[in-house]
Ligand SMILES: Nc1ncnc2c1ncn2[C@@H]1O[C@H](COP(=O)(O)OP(=O)(O)O)[C@@H](O)[C@H]1O
């Protein structure tokens with residue numbers, strides 16, 4: 193009889209669990225076992241599930257992706273250089289299929305009060321430092337992908353800033369997927385803790401070494417911000433179009449902390465980004481910005497949720513989508529204002545540009561308010577390029593492609609402007625250029 | 639609607655335009671029996687018009703008579719369907735040319751209502767427009783420094799605030815600023831055929847004078863201008879060689895500047911259409 197992928201994950205877990213990091217840690221053992229049991233019990237969600245209504249993950253559910261284990265081979269400098277990454281003024285950490293590769297280890301050392309480590313290393317030498325927070329915000333059973341990550345958790349990053357510590361350079365976590373013949377799942381796990389008054393920027397980048405490999409990235413990040421802490425968090429995803437990508441970020445914010453998220457999705461065949469933020473104390477603030485561009489047969493789903501649990505917190509959200517060819521986009525943004533959360537300010541907006549008649553966008557902004565003294569707004573639009581504007585530009589001599597590209601840039605540039613780091617803005621513009629010109633060329637052929 | 643006659647000072651006009659006209663030259667623009675539909679509604683119904691290099695033609699007519707339709711057809715707007723007729727531009731079949739090609743070959747439409755384009759920087763746009771034309775002509779593209787020099791010089795002629803160059807195209811511009819921005823674009827692109835669609839509407843006297851000076855400074859033996867207007871007011875500043883009345887989809891009368899004055903006095907004399915004028 194055929195075994196299902198879920199059964200395969202369960203038996204794979206039994207086979208490898210002794211080799212996973214921290215096998216002698218009873219607390220971790222319990223968490224892993226709970227997670228695998230939850231997968232066994234729940235399986236993968238069907239589209240009947242409200243949270244997965246517009247995103248069909250049967251291609252993931254029907255395949256057993258071999259979880260990547262062990263430590264990473266060393267990446268050659270020339271391979272890394274070929275990726276054209278710019279690490280100027282940043283603190284890089286490179287991961288191969290989710291495993292840390294100590295490429296820069298000797299030359300870099302974070303300032304006092306800050307530790308930036310591989311999770312595997314921490315689980316091996318100093319597990320007490322992560323025990324309190326790891327998986328605390330990822331209760332089993334709520335998300336099968338998070339459970340899968342928890343069960344097989346192997347490596348990732350651990351970033352800790354002690355009281356008032358400040359990291360001025362962005363910490364760049366670069367997740368490189370190498371080419372693989374068999375379907376594999378790389379599951380980086382990140383834990384970011386900022387103590388009171390600490391300040392940092394973290395960038396997650398996802399790229400493929402090989403343009404045709406078929407793999408799953410299932411990354412989970414947990415973030416804790418104590419009072420007055422400030423974190424800027426960027427995700428830039430440029431994986432190849434035959435991959436699937438699940439990115440889950442969960443954030444807990446204490447009093448007067450500030451979290452600014454920017455999520456850029458350009459790559460991946462099937463992408464689901466989950467961003468959950470809990471504003472747990474007064475005057476915490478968060479801003480959620482997103483830009484996604486789907487062409488070819490790409491499917492990009494952004495799910496966000498902000499829980500206003502205490503009074504006087506502010507959340508602001510703007511997601512922009514550009515959908516071309518057969519691209520599909522989903523936006524589901526929920527703002528939940530709990531009864532206690534008086535004087536909440538919550539603004540949410542999703543605007544989308546459809547560039548082809550086969551492109552599709554499903555957008556569902558949701559506000560649930562159980563407090564009475566609040567200021568909230570939300571809205572979504574799906575539109576096309578303004579043909580009058582295209583004509584205006586063409587009437588001044590710009591060819592049609594250039595006119596359209598200029599208008600698309602004008603739509604997305606707002607999001608790029610929000611990125612504080614010049615080298616990242618430049619890289620984003622490059623990616624955008626490549627993506628737009630690929631689309632333009634295809635149009636010329638057709 | 640009653641037209642309020644604002645008193646204004648007549649500036650002396652150097653009546654040099656006649657000098658430009660050379661009647662032996664080939665037409666710049668030749669429109670023959672033009673029929674145009676908008677959403678299956680007939681707007682132009684057999685329009686003829688010939689314009690020679692150096693000439694200025696004013697086109698007047700009641701609201702809704704099809705003046706903007708004509709202007710947009712000349713610029714190549716695809717929502718207007720040409721069902722019949724021919725348009726020759728400098729000997730080329732204009733209707734066969736794309737909008738951008740028309741522009742690069744020297745057709746310029748100053749829009750009645752210039753659109754706002756948020757996020758597209760005015761300067762970036764102007765430079766892209768000029769360089770599109772230059773590369774079409776086989777000229778080297780201007781770099782940022784040279785372009786800046788040029789635009790600083792041109793912007794003076796329309797007395798436009800330099801700050802507007804650094805804003806998004808027309809976004810939040812006042813009516814007058816939008817019109818000046820159109821004239822600035824014209825000054826930079828130096829077209830052969832300029833079609834100015836009610837560029838005078840909504841301008842106060844000072845702005846009207848500035849815009850008119852901008853237009854006059856572009857008059858030359860090699861450039862033709864179509865001035866679409868409602869009021870003869872601008873014709874005191876930009877003196878036309880011919881005045882045409884467009885109504886019922888055709889040019890129903892042609893004459894010189896005196897015709898514009900007559901219309902101002904007596905109206906279009908079209909019982910069925912004069913209500914809307
Ligand atoms: N985009 C359009 N869609 C539908 N009708 C239009 C459109 N543009 C113009 N029309 C109609 O065509 C006629 C001529 O309009 P227009 O050329 O703008 O006149 P004018 O510029 O002389 O005032 C009017 O009846 C107007 O309602």
Ligand SMILES: [Mg+2]
Nearest residue numbers: 705706750836
């Ligand atoms: Mg009009």
